[in-house]
Structure formats: structure tokens, C-alpha cells
Amino acid sequence: MPTLSLLLPLLLPLLAAPLARRLAEQLAPRAAALLLAGTAATLAAAAGTALALTAGTALLRLPPVAALGHLSPHWLPDSPYTATAAALALTATAALAVRTARRQLADLRRARAVVGPGTAALAVLDDERADAFALPGLPWQRGQVVVTTGMLRALDGPERAALLAHERAHLAGRHHLFLALAEYAAVLHPALRQLRTPLGYHLERWADESAARATGDRAATARAVGRAALAAAKAPRPDRPLLAPAAHTGPVPRRVAALLTPATRPRASATRTAAALALTACLALTAATTLDATTDLHRTVESAQAATR
Amino acid sequence: MPEPVPGPASPQRRSAGELESQVLAALWAAAGPLTPQEIQHALGDGLARTTVATILARLHDKGQVQRHKAGRGFAYTPTVEDAAGLTARRMHHELGRNQDRSTVLARFVSDLSSDDERLLRSLLGEA
Secondary structure, three states: OHHHHHHHHHHHHHHHHHHHHHHHHOOOHHHHHHHHHHHHHHHHHHHHHHHHHHHHHHHHHOHHHHHHOOOOHHHOOOOHHHHHHHHHHHHHHHHHHHHHHHHHHHHHHHHHHHHOOOOOOEEEEOOOOOOEEEEOOOOOOOOEEEEEHHHHHHOOHHHHHHHHHHHHHHHHOOHHHHHHHHHHHHHHOHHHHHHHHHHHHHHHHHHHHHHHHHHOOHHHHHHHHHHHHHHHHHOOOOOOOOOOOOOOOOHHHHHHHHHHOOOOOOOOOHHHHHHHHHHHHHHHHHHHHHHHHHHHHHHHHHHHHHHHO | OOOOOOOOOOHHHOOHHHHHHHHHHHHHHOOOOEOHHHHHHHHOOOOOHHHHHHHHHHHHHOOOEEEEEEOOEEEEEEOOOHHHHHHHHHHHHHHHHOHHHOOOOEEOOOOOOHHHHHHHHHHOOOO
């Protein structure tokens, strides 16, 4: 059934994305980030393929394309509305992907301009506002840790060591690639947008845990995160939007609380196993239907070719 | 699965690059020049004095710190690029304006709500 195998990859993310979020909450940070990124990549690839196959079939029916491929158009499925919708969705997706790429490149270029041409492992900006981030380098480069003097002055020695170790963990783990991937996945399927925030949180937690291990001091790492956030809030950028008091706890207090409790291995529970099984089923079904749709088109094209002979 | 991160490291086991960054960060955080003893104290993790001296010599060779005679030894300050430093400050403003759109730069801390701020202070044991 070609329609179902093309529809499932577009529908399954609605179920799989919330499942992945739930499962990630019960995993260690690194496993959670890998799970969210893997889920986003699989579902996005399948959704993109389904759209491309739907639009592609319609393309093959166009007389010039059919002639070029020696196809008999009558052998190809005729569904002009679906094909037009898929083609429109594909065009919109491509346009959004280009916009995302340009935005990301502009971000990196702007940051690179601020930091200057050097490649020192640590770049310090003489600015009273507390800020710190990891600036990824080109694929063969190591990247730089960028910190303002305002941030360095807000922390003591062990806290600064934790901050540097945290940013180094982002660079070593190439976390910016995870973040970029999540952006493109969100463009390919709207249901995957909900994976961006949890992925960002778990990447921060992953870097926090790396910093705690590298410095051997969970308490100092917790203080570094907390005091850095307070320092950054003290001198907000004038153009930063004012945040309304949130009803729920934001990511920073959760990170600090997690660091203040001793490192524990999350224990397997029945709900975790159930969520893992359901997610695996969703991903397997997505992969299988996408593969099915691809071979289906291939077979159709072959029969249409045979019909012209 | 083993994590690809080194385990709890003694200060001596940390890489040279790591230590250089820490010394540089301590110098930037300080209000004035620091002697090797003061740097050792600012790092606050029992690093040997000879190690601190070696790192300082390396940073000086790279031009990342400047030293001035102070008593019997030297005191160190981080090197500030003059003209470039000024542009950096202005450009950082630029960077801040677009902060909310940034999707690939992993920032150390995100914004706080007022509830977050209260909770954080209590977690850190501050009034």
C-alpha cells in the first residue's frame, strides 16, 4: 500500500517525539542527548524521504520526464493533489532549511568576528556583562572557549575551572552539531520542534557532568552554574526580552540541583522499558515503511519502463 | 558504556592547555598584576609552584601575558590588544542583540525567571 507507507513516516513523529522526550527524562544526560538527536535524525530523514517520493512520482508523470526515462505515464499512480501538496511542502522545507543554514552561519560569523582571528583555546572578551559560550571551529579545528571578564570576576578559582571544563566538554563532544541537527529536523517535521529544548537541556547536563568529573568537584561545578546565571541576570543586556515569572522551574536551577545531588545511575523502571519499546517500534516502523515506499517506487518505475517496450 | 571523559583528575594530570586557560582566566579575573604565589592561591587547587611557573613562562612566550618586575620576582597581567580590544567590546554588543536567535552557540547559562532566581539563591545557600 503505497499511500500508507508514505503517510506513516509523516504521522509517526506525532507519537514518537513525545515518547522520546519522556524516555530522555529517565536517562543519563549523555544517553538522553544521543537518544533525542538519533530520534530527530531518523524521523526527519524518513519524513523528508516520504515527501520527496510523493512529489517525485508526480514528476515522473510529466511527459518530458516520462519520455526521458522511457516510462509509460499510465503505469504511474495518478494523485495530482497529494503530489502538489508534497511538492509545496518540499519547497517550503527547502526554503526554511536554507534560512536555518544562513542563520547558523551568520551566528557563527558574528561570534567569530567578536572573538577575532586568534585560535587560542581561551578567548577573553573585555566586557562587564557575564557571558560564556563555546565557539566551534572548522571541522579540523578544536574550537575556542569564549568568556567575558565580567563572568570570570563573578567566579572563584575552582568555579572558573568548572566553567572552562564545561565549555571544553561542549567542544570535545561537538555539541553544536547536535543543536544544528535538531534545527534541521524541526524544519522537516513540525512535530520534531519539541525535541530542541530538551536536547539543549540534556547537552548542558552532559557538559555539567563532564565538568564535575574533570574537576572532581560537584559542589564547585554547581556553584559555577548558579553564580554564573545570577551574574548574567544582574546585568541583563538592554535588548534582552524581559521574562515573565515562569510557573515552572527553568533549566538553570534544575542543573544546579542535579549537580548538588550525588551522581547516580538512573534505575530501569517499567515505564522506562515501556517507553523504550514503544519508541523502538515507532522508529522501526518508520524505517520499514520508508524503505517499503522507496522499493515500491522503484518497482513502479520498472514496470512503467517495461510497458513502453 | 565508558564515558570518553577523563576521570577525577589530580591537578597534575590535567593537560597543559587546560592549565594555561585556568591561569589566564585567573589573571583576567584579577584587578591588577598577580605574582606566581597569588596565582597559585587564586587557582585554589594545590598546584605546585613550579607548575605555575612553567605555565606562566609558556604563556609569556606566546605573548598572552606580560610581566613586570615586582620585588624579587615578576608579576603578570594578561595581554590586551588595544585597537582590537575596543572593537571586540562594541561587537559583543552586536552579539548580544541576536542572542535569542542563536541556535548553534551553546551558552553556559540561559535566562532566569524571578522564581528561578529565588530558587537558585536558596540552592546556593545565599540569602
